[in-house]
Amino acid sequence: MPTAKKRARTYDPVKTRAAVFAQLGNVRDAVRTLSDEQLALPTRLGEWTVRELVAHIGMAVTAVHRSLDRPAPPAQDVVILDWPFATAASSSAIADFTRKLAAQHPDLDAYLADVEQTLTGHLDTHPGTRLLETNAGALPLADYLVTRTVELVVHTDDLNAAVPGLDIPYDRQALAACTRLLADALAVKAPGASTEVRIPPYAVVQCVEGPRHTRGTPPNVVETDPLTWLRLATGRTRWKDAVEEAKVSASGERSDLGGLLPVMG
Known part of the structure; x- marks a missing residue:
């Protein structure tokens, strides 16, 4: 754990x-x-x-x-x-x-x-x-x-x-509370600051090991809506499917979160 x-x-x-x-x-x-x-x-x-x-x-x-x-x-x-x-x-x-x-x-x-x-x-x-x-x-x-x-x-x-x-x-x-708790759990599971995960309007977290971003647009960005996020975080939706269905946008070489999900069984 x-x-x-x-x-x-x-x-x-x-x-x-x-x-x-x-x-x-x-x-x-x-x-x-x-x-x-x-x-x-x-x-x-x-x-x-x-x-x-x-x-x-x-x-x-x-x-x-x-x-x-x-x-x-x-x-x-x-x-x-x-x-x-x-x-x-x-x-x-x-x-x-x-x-x-x-x-x-x-x-x-x-x-x-x-x-x-x-x-x-x-x-x-x-x-x-x-x-x-x-x-x-x-x-x-x-x-x-x-x-x-x-x-x-x-x-x-x-x-x-x-x-x-x-x-x-x-x-x-x-x-909002559900989204934030599950987003923060991802940051615990994959500590770091190379990737920014955005779940507007409720949460933004930094995660994944790698070069730390300090200013401007982050090089690795993931963005999705709250319901898609909770489905990803709990295994209801697969990362690959969400990306293919354009329910998630992911840019940058460290933006693939598929290996880190779900965060909760």
């Missing part, structure tokens, strides 16, 4: 909380409209159906609940930028838990409403500095909540891909 040595970007906890609830609300509004036939549709996540994907979204949010039910660890031992690299390790257990949740909660709207209500109570009760034992290590609640924007936004995109015409909107602040 790459080590996040650089100082992590800071996130406004008030905006993060609002973003999590806004995106969860967007998902809930869409789930209410889904028919049994739509809930049975396949997704791009292996064998998961739409029903199981929705259950997983609720599970991703209740990771906060489960962590708060455990004793606080004695000290923080990771930073937020360690989290993207720790997600793949528990994928098998997550899949099993997701299937059980989907079977236990036939009324998905009621399930998500309960998730939302319980999260509100937890965040009203616990300070953002409260340490949680997470899959990545011990993190403050405020930082871990930022990672929930990634789960919500990425899986919103999965739902939109699975159900034609669903078009769940993306909360701007949630999309």
